[in-house]
Amino acid sequence: MELSLTALALLGLLLAAWTLSALWMLVSSLNRARSAKNARVAMRRLSKMIDDAPAIPLLVKSDGRLEGPDRLAAWLGLGKLPGFITELDSGSAGLDAADLDQLRDAVKRTQKTAAPFSMVTTPRGSERSLAVRGQLANPAIATGGAVLIWWFDFSESQGELSRLRGETARARNDFAALVGLIEAAPMPMWFRGPDMGLRLVNSAYVEAVAAKNAKAVVDDQIELIETVDGLTAAQIAGQAQDRDTPVERIVQATVGSQRRTLRVSDLPLGPEGVAGYAIDIEEMEEQGRAFRAFRAAQRSMLDQLSIGVAQFDENKLLTFANQPFQRIFMVPASAQVDPPTFERFLDFARDAGRLPEVRDFPVWRGELAQWFTRDVPQEDNWTLPDATHLRIVAQPMPDGGLVLIAEDRSEQLALSATRDTLLRTRTATFDSLFESLAVFAPDGRMQLWNRSFPAIWGLPEDFFDAHPHVDKLLDRISNRLARPGQRKAISEVVRASTLDRQQRGGRVVLSDGRTLEFAGVPLPDGNGLLTVIDVTDSTKAEEALRERATALEEADAVKTRFLANMSYEFRTPLTSIGGFAELLQTGMAGELSDQGKEYVAAILSSVERLSSQIESVLDLTQSEVGLLPIATEEVDLLGFTTQVVRMREEAIEAKNLTLDLRGDRGAGTVNADARQLGRALGNLLDNAIAAAPEGGRILVALGRRKAGARIVISDNGEGMKPSELARALDGYRLVGSDGRDGKRGAGHRGLGLPLARQLIEAHGGRLEIQSEKGAGTTATVLLP
Structure with a gap:
């Protein structure tokens, strides 16, 4: 029984313990479930917070x-x-x-x-x-x-940052560009701080003050603008900052090494300071002075014009009137001190009788006053009471003023009347001329003609009333030309006189046998004058003279050939005679007597003389026909002339003459044929020896000129008259009163002078002879 109670007690205790354990486990489970729930809530909250x-x-x-x-x-x-x-x-x-x-x-x-x-x-x-x-x-x-x-x-932050960076970059670039612009500016620019001290200057400023660099300018505070009226540039900049108003002034400053006129501006920039710049206006000042000088020169020039010029300003006051304008309108001298208005000027001019007579003067004056408001120039013609004719031009000015120009055209009208009279006189003169005249314009149309022009071409006068073109005129006269192709020659003459401004001429033959000579003459007015004259009779006479001249030329050629052939033919027997005489002189035919020797010597002398004459005739003939051979070489003039003189020593000593040879090596050389030039000088010297009296004097002078050499041969003989000199140059033989050959006192003999002139001219030279009766003769040879 006791065991059962113990077992029951133990069982109850076990049940109680189990119940308590179950309750503890239940409570623990509830706590863990509540903690897990809280953890899940917290997890969701944290997850949501992370998501957001x-x-x-x-x-x-x-x-x-x-x-x-x-x-x-x-x-x-x-x-x-x-x-x-x-x-x-x-x-x-x-x-x-x-x-x-x-x-x-x-x-x-x-x-x-x-x-x-x-x-x-x-x-x-x-x-x-x-x-x-x-x-x-x-x-x-x-x-x-x-x-x-x-x-x-951080996209938004990055965008904002990019924007700010862009703006910063742009601002930096703009600032760099602004600094570059200021630095590159051609004008001096500067910046002053609040204390009015220089903080920044550009290169132009540095160059203007001739400083080393901008830092030196700022460190030394070098001012470009000098002190004016006791105020420095910094003080004036301070006044601009105090007033917060820009200050601008024109001052003189030394820029580099020149004195220049500058327009200086100081611009206040608030508390930061004052900026300034200077503009060189020296050229503007010079232009202003030049403009004032130009205006004075222009007004002085206007005073020299014959046209009257006056200027009225926008208030209609007379600001300028040149001397002709004052003289034309009798402007009083008080107008220079008290400038009159346009209306008062008209009153003055009317009182002086220098305005045309009008019925209602106030209305007319008001109409003239409207010239100031017109957009285009106005032109009018005034006839004054004294018969003066004025051309008036009123030119409105952009500033509201008026330029009045008065031109006295009385003389022009008189000249116009005279011109009309001259035109009528010209027409009457044209009609009375023997030549046929026609005037053509540059476009080829006929402008004027006289009465003889239609008659000489056989055209009706009414054809010219329409002022025909030259081509139409040539179409009408083509059938009257012996050769119709000659119409082109007439057209070329008209074109040359009108367009080419050249004088040309020509000749055409008509189908009726008449010969017309025409010429185109350019006229000063741009037209061309065509003159036509009938030269039929003169043409026939010219043809007769031409035939006669041809016959004379043929006769002269026959004469030249005859002389040349005869001279050549004379040489053969003359050479034979001289050869036989020399043989006789040498004793080939035996010893001759004294008289025989004299005869032989006379024969040889005559042969030599005749040979010289024949050679002179041959050379003269060849020279006249241009066949004389010239072989040039460099000839020393002094030695050559000395040799020519020495060859005539015997003739000079025979007449007891004194020959003075003047010259030196300065005479130089000439390019000539020594033989032909020697013959020319020898002939001149022979004539001087023959003309000089017994015991006379001969001068031979050599000289050098820029154009060549000069040889002078003179004698103190009797000289010649102009007629005798002309005959001597032509080669005529002069004979004295005793029937013998005259000496140069009566003229030259033979062909010496003509041959000398021909030989000298063949060398490109010139022979000049001056002779006076009783004073001797001088022959001057000019050689290139």
């Missing part, structure tokens, strides 16, 4: 596996998050190859060194900018060297 966070985590395990939300795949442009890090580049989306390689290298470096890393990447085909920051994962998160990578989307 601006950063996305990515866990990269040591084997390259990836763990992370799919939201990161959307950022990378992938459909889902890949399993391995190498699959973040799909070719068309994800990271590009370079960024992926950089990320893998950074992950490996972090796994080995636990060093964090960061980088920036932009997925393929996306404008999203992602910042990547990686570090070694906490062992609580993952073990085995996993790397936790946080991805941040």
